[in-house]
Amino acid sequence: MTPARTPTASEDAYTAEPFVPQRGGLAALRKAAADCHGCPLHRDATQTVFGAGDTGARVLLVGEQPGDQEDRQGRPFVGPAGRVLDRALDEAGIDPAETYATNAVKHFKFTQNPARGKRRIHKAPTLREMTACGPWLAAELALVEPDVVVTLGATAGKALLGSSFRVTRQRGTVLEEDVHGRCEQVVATIHPSAVLRADEADRATAYAGLVDDLKVAARVLG
Ligand code: SF4
Secondary structure (H helix, E strand, O other): OOEOOOOOOOOOOOOOHHHOEOOOOHHHHHHHHOOOOOOHHHOOOOOOOOOEEOOOOOEEEEEOOOOHHHHHHOOOOOOHHHHHHHHHHHHHOOOHHHEEEEEOOOOOOEEEOHHHOOOEEEOOOOHHHHHHHHHHHHHHHHHHOOOEEEEEOHHHHHHHHOOOOOHHHHEOOEEEEEEOOEEEEEEEEOOHHHHHHOOHHHHHHHHHHHHHHHHHHHHHOO
């Protein structure tokens, strides 16, 4: 697959756009994304973690970025948060096998404190990095053509809906939005990792909220 034009990524213009092939399905996109140098995040991560799942899915799920396990295994949502997500989808009436899952940013961003060993601590991507990675998400949306897009967490919401997005204000309703030039029905909710991070006393409530929001997405499907 030939890239659209010669890839360049200057400090001034981070973007994945030159790396995105103009034709081809998921395999072609994934192969091209493996060599993306559209922003500096590829330098420290193990590999590109491209979206995965059913390209004929009616539900497209968008998280923030790969986590530690996803970075090592090369697939999105394979860690503990992914297991929470699968359980919540199932409870909401959405078969996880009939979804397509991806992240707004395809490389794992992290920091390491040498004093605390080799543990990699998740670091949120900047708006510039999310914007740089946007052409991959645009290509995935064009490929899958979902009936509903579910954003998981504040960062994914901002990546799709703009920097004024607030998950607490906009979650659990059907939003009609222009996303990368396509009119999409979007349902926002929390990231499943927020359930894992919640205090034990609040965890059940956080999980129930996630399921309730996913039920809103399920209702879009009819
Ligand atoms: S984060 Fe996105 S834009 Fe940056 S190098 Fe990775 S795939 Fe390319």
